[in-house]
Amino acid sequence: AERNQQLKERLLELKKERNAIILAHYYQRDEIQEVADFRGDSFLLAQKAAETDADVIVFCGVHFMGESAKILAPDKTVIIPDERAGCPMADMVNVEGLRELKQKHPNATVVTYINSSAEIKAETDICCTSANAVKVIQSLDTDEIIWVPDKNLGHYVSQFTDKNMILWEGYCNTHDMLTVKDVEEMKAKYPDAEFVVHPECRPEVVEMADFVGSTTGILKYCKESDCQEFIVGTEDGTGYQLRLDSPDKKFHFATKFLVCPNMKVNNLKKLVRCLEDMKPQIYVPPHISEKAKLSLERMLQVK
Ligand code: 13P
Ligand code: SF4
Structure with a gap:
């Protein structure tokens, strides 16, 4: 100390x-x-x-x-x-691969998650984060989108648009590890808790949530909700701000593996x-x- x-x-x-x-x-x-x-x-x-x-x-x-x-x-x-x-997810996409995809789909707009290298961003039309991904997609007037690198976030966003989204096969090692079974067990243990989740989790896990959002979205939701107890489906560092915002509420992280070693x-x-x-x-x-x-x-x- x-x-x-x-x-x-x-x-x-x-x-x-x-x-x-x-x-x-x-x-x-x-x-x-x-x-x-x-x-x-x-x-x-x-x-x-x-x-x-x-x-x-x-x-x-x-x-x-x-x-x-x-x-x-x-x-x-x-x-x-x-x-x-x-960030292992940022390393899942390389410039040559992205250029090839762009050649195959010359009319597509390239939307890149901020979790990517500078070289990939230089090959990109517009970036997004998990906080504004849906807004970014909806702001575009093209029909076709190349989405890199997070397939889980891409799948989540695709529910809010009619555009054709071509998803890169990347994912976050930490969030993608959370399974339906993990969440079912937590829900059985804490039946009064609401389940909040980050869209980097798998689609079938995201589907189980009471609220889906970026880190800031999750913080805001938990602070404002009348519920007193939450199962949290995102990285465990978020607990610091969650507890600061709502010292009397209970936060249970969905597994003890929700830790990003990086x-x-x-x-x-x-x-x-x-x-x-x-x-x-x-x-x-x-x-x-x-x-x-x-x-x-x-x-x-x-x-
Ligand atoms: P946000 O900061 O957009 O919530 O993203 C989470 C993340 O995994 C950052 O690496
Ligand atoms: Fe990358 Fe870690 Fe963020 Fe996952 S939690 S996207 S591995 S930095």
């Missing part, structure tokens, strides 16, 4: 010295969320990165999030606590060290960055 206190004090000094802002995804360890200047889901964090007037953005999340921040704010220095915090690579010690060393820094080559920026900015403009 004393060690943590020292780290927190050093963090405050460094933040001032460097004019830095600390952004943290809701899936980060509690010790990081606790010291963040701003907590959010993928959408809110991208928006915040685009708007901030700090000189340095410390992005606590996974690699593609830091990269998106750098693309949106190319003049800022973006550092991350650990380069090894990646998100947990970061910790307080690494956070302080990266601000001390000003590395690792995110770098995106300009010819990639400029194209990727258009697809992110188009997303931010969708109302």
Whole structure:
């Protein structure tokens, strides 16, 4: 505890010295969320990165999030606590494969989940997050959509549109692991609880939910619902904000495996060290960055 206190004090000094802002995804360890200047889901964090007037953005999340921040704010220095915090789903799509698909469907609009690399975003017409995916799709006037990389989110979104959606076969290792049986068992154990779920889960699991939404959507729903107890079908770091918002409500995570190991690579010690060393820094080559920026900015403009 004393060690943590020292780290927190050093963090405050460094933040001032460097004019830095600390952004943290809701899936980060509690010790990081606790010291963040701003907590959010993928959408809110991208928006915040685009708007901030700090000189340095410390992005606590996974690699593609830091990269998106750098693309949106190319003049800022973006550092991350650990380069090894990646997203396996983002790695499930490669540029050659996407180009091939685009050639097969030359009239399709490419919609890419923000959980993707800068190179893929540079091949994209418009990005989305889980918070605005349906709005983004509905804003488009094309009939055909190439959707990368999350097939589960794609399946969810396809229920809200008549457009032909060609889904890439990617998925989130963490959310996709949740099964119907897991949820049935939890519902039997907590019959009064509402089941809330992230659309990165499998379609048959999403179908069982009382509420489906992005991390922010789930937080808002649980805060406002009259229900006092929830079975939560998303990453366990979300518990930090859920309990902060509603200290008297009960939150049962649907399994103990709803933990993204990549998100947990970061910790307080690494956070302080990266601000001390000003590395690792995110770098995106300009010819990639400029194209990727258009697809992110188009997303931010969708109302
Ligand atoms: P959101 O932040 O959009 O809820 O997405 C969850 C996620 O898996 C981020 O990696
Ligand atoms: Fe990627 Fe899933 Fe982890 Fe999010 S929770 S960073 S989608 S592996």
